[in-house]
Amino acid sequence: MNLKFILDAVPYTLSGRMRVSGGHLPVAGHTVPTDFIGVGVTTADNPLVDDYVLERLAELGISQVRVDFTYGDMAGPVARLLDRLLATDIQVLLHLVQPFEEVKRINTPAGQVAWREFVSSTATRYGERLWAIEVGSTINRRRWSGYDTESFFTSWSIAYDEIKSRNIRLAGPNISDFEPLWNIAVLTRLKQEGKLPDIHTNNLFSERVVEPERFDHRLMGSWIGQLVKVNLVKKCRILKKITSDFGIDELVSPSAFWTLPRIKRVLVNSEQKMADYLTRYMVLCAASGSMRQIYWGPMLCNREGLIDDDTGTYPLLERVTHYHRVLGDEASYRIRPAFQAMKTFIAEISGGRYEGALATTGGLQIHAFRNDRHLIHVAWAENGKALPLRACYSEGDIAASELLDRDGDCLTGKVQLISEAPLYLTWPATADVQLIEPDLAQIEHIYRHIPDQKYYLYDDDQWHGMLVANSPAEAALRFKVLHPDHLPDPTKENLLRRARNAVWTVDGALATAVVAKKPLKIHPHKRFLERHRPSKARRSWIAAAELLRRGIPTAMPLAYFEKVGDRSLLENYFICDRVDADFTAREILSAFREGASHFQDISSEQAYRELGRFLFEMHCRGVYFRDLSGGNILIKKSPGGELQFTLIDINRARFFNRGATTMERLSDLSRVCNKLHWAGREQLIGQYLQRPESGGAIPWHYRIPFYLYDFKAAFKRRFGRKAIKRLLNRAARSNGSSK
Template sequence: MKNKPLNPLTFWPQAIGDLALGIYTFLHWPKSLSSRVDPPVTVNEQFFGINIATSSDERSDDYVLDHVRELGFKHVRLDFTYDSIGGDAERLLHKALDQGLEVLLDIFPSFEDAQQISKDPGADQRWYEFVETIFSRYGVHKDQLIFEIGNTPNRGKWSGFSSIGYINAWNIVSPLMDKYDVRIAGPNISDFEPLGNISYLRAMKRISQVPPIHTTNLFVERVIEPEANDHRVLGDWARDWLRLNLVKKARAIDAIGKELGCEETYCTYKCWTIRRLNRWSDDPEQKQADYLMRYMVLAATSGALDRVYWGPLVCNRDGIIDCGAEGYPEVDNVSHYREIRGNFEDYRVRPAFKALKQANQLLAGATCIQAVHSQNGIHHFVFVNDQQQEFHISWCRDGFSLPIGLVYPNAWDDEVSFTNVLGETLTTAPTQINEQPLVIRFNSIHPRWRPDADKLAGLPDMTVLNIPAEQRQYLPFNNSNWRGALAVNDGQNLDDTLAALLPEALETAPVDHLIRDKRNKVWNITTPTNGTLTIKLNRAVGGKRLSYRFLPSKGKRHWDNAAAMLRAGINTPQPVAYFERHQLSGIEPNYYVTEFLPGAFSSRDVFSSINNGEADFRGMSHEYLLETIGNFVCRMHDAGIIHRDLSSGNILLTQDGDTATPYLIDIGRAKLKKKLNLRERLIDVMRIVYKLDWPDRERLVSYYEKAYGKEVKGWRQAAKYYEFKQRSKKNIKGKLKFKKKR
């Protein structure tokens, strides 16, 4: 071992200088690097890869390699550390090489030795000897092996590395790179941390050399959607100014590597975990497939990445094949994908596997000749493959839907076919483009089918139209008086539906029941096209006429919130329409229309029955109803929804025999977030318990806590505060009324 450990007295001043240069560079790049795809871009034929591992059950080896072949991949990535020699990982490595696969072999010390690099000579020596063993044993496979040095050094809790520890690990083995003349990659920075990429690469270059292949893990999971601008860099205020989406991030990372001498840029690990997707989707496996395709299209057309390896092939939490195991390994797979933990008999292919297979078949070697990657939520890509066939891939951001006639106004001919994100052929032409990528294939090159890219990118922000519903479609609406959206039931005529739902018709239709007519008006009517409906007319009065000038109309807020709630599996009456004015929509009268819930009662009715000492309510026990309400509120919070006006009258329930189903109403003030903190939960809890006596409040909150899995600390103080606030408001209003009478 020739190289000595670095001296901290000289290393840290140099590292601080590297960091300062990195900050200076980073502050200039976001302005100059584009966040949009710039065709033409030809995708590397070897662009797609996958991380693999095996288990002690040798049948897993063949299973893994068979599925790699089914994906059509020519290369894989495999983690390799001290106990891999002579173990399951080395057995899998031999089989992969025998089958002609190219392997990106990620080699790193044990967690304990990574912590001791440069501190313990014994750890340094073991690391050097391990790398020399690997290079001497497998260096002959130069055409099939790339050696990646290190695993997520910026995540010390996973890898064991400190900043100086990783640079020392690189320094220790750098003589071996020249000795064995092997292909090297690194430093494997996790997530988008460009200052880390700059600092590590500068230090690596200063002490020996930069790797020819610059590796990083471009995660976007915490911003949820692949297309989203990252709000975590400088906060929400700078999100849309920086526009740090996946395309711009990839270009920034690639520019860092190229400036410092790296030849290629690989993203070595990317996934969405099923557990995280389950928070905001009622079908997390389908959502994983959708996001995979959307991510791969953007990554491939960015022109910045030479290769992307998807996360683990087989894993229960984030694999595209479920291993069937419970829980998750102690060390995150992104740092060390050690093994498949489940039983061989329990392996199950997920939809994302089919999506990745189709992505490889479509994109590898294809050229993107037109792209719309727009801030308005529309994404449309035109590709030509080496067989001179044209295909389009299109989708909308989550929650949105676009009538396909706005993109393709002409009638389809026989040369056109459609497939979904899983590669399944659609038997009928779709009417909408939504958040699930749609593939449109042509037998040859068809310039006439390409939509006007500038027109698509210039469309206004889309109306939320992707709402779970059966036997109906949601369409945008725009005329000289109103804009909005409406539901058209299957088999019904659009003109007839409009004639029944436009505000002029709503206002003149006979009123079945007037529910409220104060600041806002709520009433029921019966229509020939949509049956009985509930209409809410929103009016802006007082100070609202100023504040609502800067907000979407309440009708649109109701519509958007209802769509998001239904997609998250939280009941609210099915939206039918909303209408708002073109100008000053927040303060002009606007309308929100929903299906009527026949026979519904409110939580307030239940609470009154409890307070009146009745034995039950409509044949259902009070205990059951309190449990139902408590569970529903907790489930709503778990989905990231704060109602913000959760009075007992704003939860309706329908009855079917001896069971009750809750629905949220009056949802215009609701907010949707990724995850709620305790304070945000208390905003609703203190309101929903207000009409109950303290013993019954305790019962309701106990059911909420049971569903939540933990104690809701501070709810009593919050309820007392809200009770004082309401009592004070009533006293003030009473005094004002008394003065007016006098």
């Protein structure tokens, strides 16, 4: 974007015309088009892939596709698929892609002739049968498309003349992400030249915001982002206002998706999360009332497709710029949850009337739609959260509803919670359902996609809690045997630890070994400071769910219970599986500090390498543990000799949708290294940084947290409460012996 180009956007921007009052909230009263959802398709050399694509489109119930078309495609597989698509009722948005090398020579006579001939021949052959032709390809990403400012406008001018002379609708300019200055500057110049598109296209990604409904922290930082409230709905409404202000009627997002590698940076169950995000994204775009159509990117693709091509590979050029070919063998293609999620959205929401947002704050979203058949509420919570249905709906409305999960499976009678996986609640079209004011104090924390397990709530006059089980029958059994009234008390025989908390084994309750944890004492100042925080048991439950969501091993949580009305903060229980471990990180690091080169046949090099990588992965997944002493890292040596790590004593951990900061990492590392000599620390840090050859030389300013924690730990050992207690005990014994 050159200076003149930027200046073209200044008058519009400074006039305040981008302002949309209350733009972060959707406005009710519009109808979602029946062809609202589209998907990008292409094919392979094998004609059987054409059959597969058409069969899957029919299964989705989709009526709109986007096809990328470039030089040489007229006599190839893409034209073959295109002819078959145009023989059906499916509408086609044909995206003309100028090859990167051709973009470079567009300002030469030969380059212009080649482009004009391509556009002319394509428009002549397909024009009357197309929904529209799109020109422009991620023009604000030069490294993908090759366009600078002038090369794009030259290409556009040629394409405009050829397409509009044939009375074909023209779409463009295909700006990627939310960068409205680009939209304003491009449309300003096109207006000056009298060559505006009929349809304004912008690939409205929001995957870098992590969750579709979040305010965008990338624009001006998290704090200012909360003030200006730029979320997906507001982005849609701003882009629609720009579109309308330039006299264009329709706004389309021709490609957007969540890539699996980006999800995997923080979370496991990446395919499930892709499906969650797809539904949440589409509901919000529909609720905005601003979009004529939105398209998922590639239907068949390893990285972001609704269907996995089973290749594990990705082309050099981003498929948002050019979805050129399907890879792999059609016999190996695998439908992902996102496919089913799209199918359900199309069946339930397309063509319906949007009746408004019933909840948009506190981590809860509920949106109402109505069609000829049903009143439909789509409900979800933010990642890791859940809210009881009864906190939002009356028992009568719940009983009268039919519940569908994100993928369209009937769940009536089986659901207690609104979670991060969207839930469809449906009633007859004439129903009038009033939402109870949601009690956000009842929000729970869960690992929604835990394999083969579900969450069950517990409430009686004395206790509130939750547990995991694989069926209602198993839940009833677990509530009975793990309930605080039935748990055995800690004794010398079953006690594992007794200090601020009692930790003891519960034998015979379940088929697996079980551990219970209960606080025994809380100092007065902490009792005051923590009076509005979740109980210790609930904090352990929350932390366990977050660690497991992020793929960080911890003891499997089974249940937690809190006594109703308890002000002592002591009447709460956390119950989990017992971890099978051989030793702790404290033991192995202490041995190396004392000069050992091996511990139980594990070399120091192996221990530093595997522990360093585990801690690095933990921090990259947004975990700041805050109590990372060696004793809280349990280690199991596998039969193959690898080390398996499990975190315990987890209730102080904090979690983010970003990697841990440098200071957070150093704070954790300084704790785990407290029992380790400096030579060992540098080797461990070298492995943590994945630069073992450097020896992990720690810069002096990074050493400060290590020195400070060493001082704190030494001071505490000498002058802390335990040290004073030991001193008093010795004094008492001395006095007793002198008598």
